[in-house]
Amino acid sequence: MSVDTSPRTTGPSGLGDGPSLKQPSLPRRTGTFTAVAAVLLALGFRALGFGWVPAVFLAWLVVVIVVPLWSTSVEGSRKAIDRLVTILVTSAFALAMVPLAQIMYTVVSNGASVMGIDFFTFSMRNVIGEGGGIYHAIWGTLLITLATTVMSVPIGVFTAIYLVEYGANNRLSGWIRFLVDVMTGIPSIVAGLFAYALFVVFFGPGVRMGFAGAVALAVLMIPVVVRSVEEMLKLVPNELREASYALGVPKWRTIVKVVLPTALAGIVTGVTLAIARVIGETAPLLITVGVSDSVNFNIFDGRMATLPVFAFNSIQSPGFPPGPSIDRAWGAALVLMIIVMLLNLVARLVSYVFSPKGER
Amino acid sequence: MSQTTSKSERPVVRRGDRIFAGISTGAGILILVILAGVAVFLTIQGIPGIAAAPDEVKSGTSFARFVGPLVFGTLYAALVALIIALPLAIAVALFISHYAPRRVAQVLGYLIDLLAAVPSVVYGLWGREVLAGQLVPAYRWLDENLGFLPFFAGPFSATGRTFFTAGVVLAVMILPIITAITREIFLQTPRLHEEAALALGATRWEMIRMTVLPYARSGIVGGAMLGLGRALGETMAVAMVLSASGVVTFNLISSTNPSTIPANIALQFKESSGLTINALIASGLVLFIITFAVNFAARWVVNRRREFSGAN
Numbered sequence: 011m012s013v014d015t016s017p018r019t020t021g022p023s024g025l026g027d028g029p030s031l032k033q034p035s036l037p038r039r040t041g042t043f044t045a046v047a048a049v050l051l052a053l054g055f056r057a058l059g060f061g062w063v064p065a066v067f068l069a070w071l072v073v074v075i076v077v078p079l080w081s082t083s084v085e086g087s088r089k090a091i092d093r094l095v096t097i098l099v100t101s102a103f104a105l106a107m108v109p110l111a112q113i114m115y116t117v118v119s120n121g122a123s124v125m126g127i128d129f130f131t132f133s134m135r136n137v138i139g140e141g142g143g144i145y146h147a148i149w150g151t152l153l154i155t156l157a158t159t160v161m162s163v164p165i166g167v168f169t170a171i172y173l174v175e176y177g178a179n180n181r182l183s184g185w186i187r188f189l190v191d192v193m194t195g196i197p198s199i200v201a202g203l204f205a206y207a208l209f210v211v212f213f214g215p216g217v218r219m220g221f222a223g224a225v226a227l228a229v230l231m232i233p234v235v236v237r238s239v240e241e242m243l244k245l246v247p248n249e250l251r252e253a254s255y256a257l258g259v260p261k262w263r264t265i266v267k268v269v270l271p272t273a274l275a276g277i278v279t280g281v282t283l284a285i286a287r288v289i290g291e292t293a294p295l296l297i298t299v300g301v302s303d304s305v306n307f308n309i310f311d312g313r314m315a316t317l318p319v320f321a322f323n324s325i326q327s328p329g330f331p332p333g334p335s336i337d338r339a340w341g342a343a344l345v346l347m348i349i350v351m352l353l354n355l356v357a358r359l360v361s362y363v364f365s366p367k368g369e370r
Numbered sequence: 371m372s373q374t375t376s377k378s379e380r381p382v383v384r385r386g387d388r389i390f391a392g393i394s395t396g397a398g399i400l401i402l403v404i405l406a407g408v409a410v411f412l413t414i415q416g417i418p419g420i421a422a423a424p425d426e427v428k429s430g431t432s433f434a435r436f437v438g439p440l441v442f443g444t445l446y447a448a449l450v451a452l453i454i455a456l457p458l459a460i461a462v463a464l465f466i467s468h469y470a471p472r473r474v475a476q477v478l479g480y481l482i483d484l485l486a487a488v489p490s491v492v493y494g495l496w497g498r499e500v501l502a503g504q505l506v507p508a509y510r511w512l513d514e515n516l517g518f519l520p521f522f523a524g525p526f527s528a529t530g531r532t533f534f535t536a537g538v539v540l541a542v543m544i545l546p547i548i549t550a551i552t553r554e555i556f557l558q559t560p561r562l563h564e565e566a567a568l569a570l571g572a573t574r575w576e577m578i579r580m581t582v583l584p585y586a587r588s589g590i591v592g593g594a595m596l597g598l599g600r601a602l603g604e605t606m607a608v609a610m611v612l613s614a615s616g617v618v619t620f621n622l623i624s625s626t627n628p629s630t631i632p633a634n635i636a637l638q639f640k641e642s643s644g645l646t647i648n649a650l651i652a653s654g655l656v657l658f659i660i661t662f663a664v665n666f667a668a669r670w671v672v673n674r675r676r677e678f679s680g681a682n
Contacts, residue, residue, distance in 0.1 A: 113492060164397070169398045192665045195662075197657060203415075207416075293632065
């Protein structure tokens, strides 16, 4: 929120005697003052009977008009524009935070009502109306994500090894690097359709199985793993490799014993973030795995429930009365959010705790 | 990096080395195969859907007529999202790279990244159950005061589940990716350029306008296109917020809305069978081609920039 003009832009001050060379400027704490004034104004408009949104908007409007005008009269138009941009940029950031705060708040407040032992230990089998839980969906999400990880991590890590250790800068590695980047942009639903189209060839129309979902998610996860692991392998100092070669260690043992352990923390972080990304995917699972009310531990046979699809389905076809189903959707969303946030936290912790000291 | 083995004498190629190199190269090639596989399998399964007669599929029309309105809806939704998100994302990226105190900038960056971590189904829930209701007064106002514009022709939707709401949700979802790319490139601006501008007496904004923005122009374009690609393929926000009827209209605030390709697939897939599924897969192929082209172009723009900046 600081709007302090940096000392460099206030001109040379205090050089010699004579008439001051210092240009007139607003008080130093204008930034803080502006922020406080904006909050007070918003509260004032609120007290006058406006809703929260119009009150905040009006306060913002007043600040955006008054501060530049004040600045123009004291410091001239250039500084005024600078202050205006500072306010705009700062408020853009504040605005971007609004959805995050609101999502967190609504998910927690709406989801908390269904939390309880039952919610985690019951499936939706034979449940109409109230009750039931996400036991089946948690298992589905865990199993499918596990299968995805088992497929994606080796492919991703080996590709990264190829890009950094073997490919150097040849043409194939250039293409792989570029297409992996392009692959990160594949729409999740297209990955789902691909997995469906692939499995239809082997299992016939209408195929639904957890493994197909895992394949779809792997298409989305592999590029993320490749990119993050590649970045980490590049950070391994070349001296380590050379020292190992100098001792006569073959290249593959150098990679396994020197390069990978050095980059391990980064690799774990990257993989965790990649899991966090795919665990919330809805569309591909909706197509390939479908919806189920019962527990299914076999990812090679039949429909499974997963947390995101469960949330989607509970809100999309809630049945009657809709209330309990919508509550369960929020509950599943809350559990999903907690899982994703925990994974993000773990990733940051791993990279923080295990990264080489002094490099952070 | 790998050319450290001496070339003067023939290096001994051990079996372990050969196997390991083979596995690594194989994994790299496998990725190319997967990408090709996506295109091939979508084509194989999609062609019957494209060729299907109107009475064989649920839409009851030819494929072109079925997919046309969906393509329009997809492009329109992505465009609305981009128009909302791009200025905001650039401002946020500038805030993090050049305005926020350095010590908190990293934490603020994490906060924005957190926005990217929120699962899409949660965004959908939020858009449908919370945001839609809150935007209704705005739609009423737009309908009453700007109703002469085709975008706000109304009648406004009383539930707020409109195309504009979906666009806002999409905008929030693509904001973090555009911010991440542009922030990265703003930070690559040569320090000397910035300091030279400041030394000439430029204010902070003048410095940004003269050094950071020109330097980052192609990065901004690339980031915007990546965001566009993400918005084109995003399913849940549209599927959950809209009750789409598949019309073609520019009206943003009414309750009859265009649908998008991914949302249509997600909503129709469960109840479809036979050639209708093939038609849906074919529409997925169309989406794949569009997003692939957009992403290809975007990465090309971003990477070209990267080569430049490496020299600094």
